[in-house]
Amino acid sequence: MATFLWACYDGGGNMPYGLGVARALARSGHRVVFAGRPEMARKVRPTEFDAVELRQAYANAHRYQDDPRGRTLAFLTSPAVAEELLEVAAAQRADAVVIDSNFGGALAVAPRFGVPTAVILHSFLRRTLGDWEVMMRHQSATRVSLGFEPLPGLDELFGGRDLFMVNAIDQFDGPQGNPWPNVRHGGAVLEEVIDGRPCELPWAPADPTPLVLVSFTTDEIQNSITKLQRTLDALATLPVHVLATTGTVDPAEITVPANAHAVAFATHGPLMSRASLVVNHAGYGTVMRALTHGVGVLCLTGQAEDQRIIAFDQPRTAEFVEEHRVGLSLAATASVPEIRAAARTMLAEPAFRSNALRLGALILESHGADTAAQRLAALTEPVSARAKG
Numbered sequence: 001m002a003t004f005l006w007a008c009y010d011g012g013g014n015m016p017y018g019l020g021v022a023r024a025l026a027r028s029g030h031r032v033v034f035a036g037r038p039e040m041a042r043k044v045r046p047t048e049f050d051a052v053e054l055r056q057a058y059a060n061a062h063r064y065q066d067d068p069r070g071r072t073l074a075f076l077t078s079p080a081v082a083e084e085l086l087e088v089a090a091a092q093r094a095d096a097v098v099i100d101s102n103f104g105g106a107l108a109v110a111p112r113f114g115v116p117t118a119v120i121l122h123s124f125l126r127r128t129l130g131d132w133e134v135m136m137r138h139q140s141a142t143r144v145s146l147g148f149e150p151l152p153g154l155d156e157l158f159g160g161r162d163l164f165m166v167n168a169i170d171q172f173d174g175p176q177g178n179p180w181p182n183v184r185h186g187g188a189v190l191e192e193v194i195d196g197r198p199c200e201l202p203w204a205p206a207d208p209t210p211l212v213l214v215s216f217t218t219d220e221i222q223n224s225i226t227k228l229q230r231t232l233d234a235l236a237t238l239p240v241h242v243l244a245t246t247g248t249v250d251p252a253e254i255t256v257p258a259n260a261h262a263v264a265f266a267t268h269g270p271l272m273s274r275a276s277l278v279v280n281h282a283g284y285g286t287v288m289r290a291l292t293h294g295v296g297v298l299c300l301t302g303q304a305e306d307q308r309i310i311a312f313d314q315p316r317t318a319e320f321v322e323e324h325r326v327g328l329s330l331a332a333t334a335s336v337p338e339i340r341a342a343a344r345t346m347l348a349e350p351a352f353r354s355n356a357l358r359l360g361a362l363i364l365e366s367h368g369a370d371t372a373a374q375r376l377a378a379l380t381e382p383v384s385a386r387a388k389g
Contacts (some may be wrong), residue, residue: 001029002380005094007085007106008036009076013285014100015043017167020191022049024373030380035088052088056080063146068308070169076102077139079148082109089113095380099161101132104139104389107157108149116379118163120372122189123284123313125166126174127320131312132158150303158267162379165372169227169362172320178205184375187366188288192267201274203241210276210347214244215268216300217281224304227332229254231279231300234339236260240347243271269293272375277346279339281310282318282329291360296352298342304332326356 004025008018022032026048033050034040035059044051059081061074075081082105089097097113099106101121110117125132133154140151151157158164159180166173170185203209214231217223228249236257237243244262246254251262267285272278272293280286282299290297299318303310310332318329328342346352 001031002095002377003031003033003093004376004380005089005092005097006032006034006086007097007099007103008034008040009100009102010036010040010043011072011102013283014102014122015040016191017189017285018100018120019044019047019049020189021120021167021367021372023191024369025376028373028377030373030377031057031167033092033094035085052092054081054084054088056084060146064142067142073139073142075107077143077148077151077351078103079143081105085109086112089115096376098376101158102135104136104151104157107161108151109223110157110161116162118376118379119158119163120165122167122168124168124173124316124320125164125183125185126176126178127316128313129179131316135312163375165375167372168369169366171362172324172359177310183236185370186371186375188285188363188370189372190285190289190292190318190363191369192269197265197267199243199263199271201241201243201271202261205274207241210240211271211274211278212238212240212242212277212282213245213271213275213295214279214341215286217283218248224307224332225249225253226306227281227300227304230334230336231339232337233258235279235343238340238343240276240343277343279343281332282314282321283311284313287317287321287327288363289328291356292363294353294357296346296356297310297321299327299329300332300334300339300344301329302332307332307360324355324359326352326359 007166025032034044035052038053041051041053057075058071060078061071064070064074067073074215096116098118098120101119144150164183166185167189169187242260245266245379246262246264256262272290272295278295279298282301287297299321301314301318321327322329330342
């Protein structure tokens with residue numbers, strides 16, 4: 001048995017995917033300990049895994065107030081956080097360290113862990129490589145502006161680790177070759193969100209009316225009430241039932257049409273098995289899960305008027321959706337008539353469903369969580385062999 005320390009950034013969809021891979025490692029007898037900010041610890045503690053709350057997570061947050069990501073950027077880049085991670089790895093006697101790809105500060109000290117290290121990315125790599133360059137240059141420039149050391153370039157941060165694990169199917173990730181020899185592709189990790197819960201729909205199971213699932217981000221700093229409201233208004237006059245999961249938007253802040261039902265969180269799998277369409281912000285995990293249920297996706301991507309930030313992989317995921325004809329993509333600022341027209345087109349055109357079924361079968365066959373776990377476990381094979389002996 002090997003011990004993996006997971007240097008974790010829990011924003012967006014990272015946390016459920018990390019737990020999915022951790023569970024696959026645990027099934028093989030390995031131990032996984034997550035280390036991250038207080039928000040992460042609160043999410044992990046109800047699960048079967050240990051969580052270490054980093055005391056230095058926001059030690060320098062007051063110095064990052066001018067950036068839209070503020071406290072999040074402080075956590076991801078502060079040298080104090082990285083130094084504490086080194087202490088945690090030693091205290092946990094980690095045999096390998098897994099680092100979420102956003103976590104620039106942790107990646108910068110990776111050689112000092114003294115054990116194999118892996119970067120893990122729960123989205124596309126080749127499609128987003130230019131965006132990663134921009135993001136890590138921003139993290140580095142922010143550090144320098146605060147008097148800290150700059151970050152190394154991507155060739156070191158990503159290419160210098162023992163493994164760069166991409167939880168996406170290789171053939172989905174664009175045509176170019178991989179930028180570094182340590183890159184390995186697997187498949188999407190199909191783990192439900194932690195806050196998900198069964199949702200009892202107000203319509204009978206045998207009701208033939210098509211169901212549309214509307215689900216935008218669960219990340220508070222990416223919320224958009226205006227986009228959600230326009231979507232509900234667009235679907236209000238179509239012959240459909242609508243289930244909207246509002247995430248951190250209070251359902252009381254929106255006007256819910258007569259054909260719709262809104263809840264904060266819900267387990268997506270059972271809903272998608274019944275749905276005819278998913279409307280989403282092009283979140284990678286939700287798109288991949290929808291495809292495994294043979295459901296096309298209408299993506300509303302980019303930055304809406306009231307959004308502070310968006311994740312840069314969302315437009316790339318929307319491009320993938322349109323490229324493979326499993327959905328359509330509109331701007332996040334699309335009007336009610338534009339959203340209504342796109343939804344009507346998708347509900348009427350069976351090719352979107354047949355294409356989704358075809359790609360969904362490939363995703364299921366990739367066994368994303370198990371594939372990632374096998375790659376990570378291979379980093380510690382000498383340790384595991386000694387434990388068996």
